[in-house]
Amino acid sequence: MLVLNPSRASRRFPHMAFAIVATCQVLVATEVVAQTAAQPATSAELPPLPQVVTSFGAAMVDGSLYVYGGHIGEAHEYMAGDQEKVLRRLDIARFEEDGSATWETLAESTPLQGLALVPHGNGVIRIGGFNARNTEPSPQDLHSTDEVARYSPETDQWTPLPSLPEPRSSHDAVVLDGKVYVVGGWGMAGPGNTTWHKTAWSLELDKPDARWEPLPEVPFVRRALALAAHDGKLYVLGGMEQEGGPTTKVNCFDPATQTWSEVSPLPGQGMSGFGCAAFATGGHLYVSTISGELLRLTDEATWEVVEKLERARFFHRMLPLDSQRLLIVGGGHMEYGKYKELDVIKVGEE
Numbered sequence: 001m002l003v004l005n006p007s008r009a010s011r012r013f014p015h016m017a018f019a020i021v022a023t024c025q026v027l028v029a030t031e032v033v034a035q036t037a038a039q040p041a042t043s044a045e046l047p048p049l050p051q052v053v054t055s056f057g058a059a060m061v062d063g064s065l066y067v068y069g070g071h072i073g074e075a076h077e078y079m080a081g082d083q084e085k086v087l088r089r090l091d092i093a094r095f096e097e098d099g100s101a102t103w104e105t106l107a108e109s110t111p112l113q114g115l116a117l118v119p120h121g122n123g124v125i126r127i128g129g130f131n132a133r134n135t136e137p138s139p140q141d142l143h144s145t146d147e148v149a150r151y152s153p154e155t156d157q158w159t160p161l162p163s164l165p166e167p168r169s170s171h172d173a174v175v176l177d178g179k180v181y182v183v184g185g186w187g188m189a190g191p192g193n194t195t196w197h198k199t200a201w202s203l204e205l206d207k208p209d210a211r212w213e214p215l216p217e218v219p220f221v222r223r224a225l226a227l228a229a230h231d232g233k234l235y236v237l238g239g240m241e242q243e244g245g246p247t248t249k250v251n252c253f254d255p256a257t258q259t260w261s262e263v264s265p266l267p268g269q270g271m272s273g274f275g276c277a278a279f280a281t282g283g284h285l286y287v288s289t290i291s292g293e294l295l296r297l298t299d300e301a302t303w304e305v306v307e308k309l310e311r312a313r314f315f316h317r318m319l320p321l322d323s324q325r326l327l328i329v330g331g332g333h334m335e336y337g338k339y340k341e342l343d344v345i346k347v348g349e350e
Contacts, residue, residue: 046095046327048340050103053084053330055170057117058317059124060327063093065319065342066124066151067329069112075332078132078140083111087124087151092321109158110147116173116227118180120205125150125161125180130169130188144169144187148203161203165212168197172227176234176255179204183218183236183253184225196221196242200253219260220251224315228278230285230297232256237287238266238273246270264302266295275314277331282323282348290314294326294345306347311339324348 049067056070066089073082087106095101115129127148134141144167149158164182171185183200200215224246225239234253241247248266253259266273271290278287285297292312295303309328316331321344328343 046092046342046344047090047101047103048342049330050088050105051084052332052338052340053113054315054332054338055113056084056317056330057112057115057126057129058319058329059117059119060092060319060321061119061124062122063091065090065092065327065329066117066119067317068109068117068124068126069115069129070330071113078134078142079138080132080135081111083113083131085109085111092327107151107156107158109149110145112145112169114144114169114171114185116171116182118173118175120150120175120180122153123151125205126158127173127180127182128164128168128171128185130167139191141190142188143167143190144185162211165199165201165214166195166197170223171197172225174227174229174234175205176229176232178206179255181215181227181229181234181253183215183227183234184239185223196223202255215253216258216260220249222247222249224275225273226276226278226287228280228285228287230280235263235278235285235297237278238276238289240274246274248273263297267303267305268293275316275331277313277316277318277328279318279320279326281320281326284347286318286326286347288313288316288318288328294347296347307345309343309345311336311341311343313339 053070057068059066068087070084085108089104091101111131112129116127118125130142130144132142146164146167148161150161151158167187168185173182179202181202185197187195198221200218201212203212204210221242222239226237228235236251247270250263250265252261252263276287276289287295292309294306294309296306298304312333313331317329319327321327326345326347332338
């Protein structure tokens with residue numbers, strides 16, 4: 001078992017001090033061991049990720065998987081060069097048709113992790129994230145960004161969009177009814193200067209002069225959470241609380257009534273909500289947790305276990321391939337390290 005010295009860890013990772021003093025459970029669960037550890041045999045048929053990553057952005061567009069950014073270094077080691085800066089694409093629809101598709105490397109931009117990536121038209125939009133400005137052996141100097149940009153496949157370029165109202169990372173984002181919503185996270189501005197965000201925002205994507213608009217007062221302060229759209233509402237799942245550590249709490253925002261409410265928490269202990277991934281497909285909302293459980297929201301607004309996944313992950317992404325299948329990408333495991341495999345999970349009948 002990994003043992004950390006809280007005072008030493010606090011000096012090395014000042015922005016993580018709150019987690020160090022929270023619980024030993026948090027410390028053990030957030031550490032990912034070397035990538036060379038033995039791993040379960042793969043059952044995935046899709047081409048694996050070219051680079052293992054955690055805390056990255058991913059989106060599905062017209063049958064293609066896009067992946068941007070993410071952490072590629074050792075756990076809790078953040079320095080210049082540890083964040084990916086390229087956009088990658090895998091045409092899954094083509095691969096499933098004739099097996100000829102491979103990963104493409106597209107336009108580069110800011111090295112980032114803790115960002116969100118959402119689909120828009122035939123391209124993608126990246127939102128926020130943070131990068132490290134320090135080099136070994138300098139103290140960590142981590143900065144969140146307010147950058148928002150859209151990638152166009154026609155030009156293979158990133159075009160700036162209206163910046164976030166404040167720098168933000170460790171958040172999540174989702175598109176619903178032509179608007180992109182951003183919830184959760186914090187803003188880091190160098191050693192000892194971190195602000196947990198109590199705000200959430202929306203941006204109307206197809207309005208030329210659109211600006212970020214605030215959502216009603218957010219009744220929680222969390223990061224490392226998942227955000228998903230389901231049945232016309234936003235679901236904010238799990239994460240790390242500013243006070244209280246990892247949580248399984250679930251909140252819901254209804255854009256029609258502009259109101260927040262609480263939903264049944266995810267089953268399990270607090271870590272079950274930390275670094276989880278969520279998406280809706282086939283009329284159901286699904287969540288993948290650190291324990292490897294795939295959960296589904298029932299009609300009674302409770303959670304049921306659909307199955308136990310072969311590879312338990314956190315700080316990964318889960319996306320819909322279609323109405324019957326989910327795709328699980330990236331992330332890591334305490335024992336097996338980071339994963340390159342893409343897992344396809346069947347959740348519905350043909």
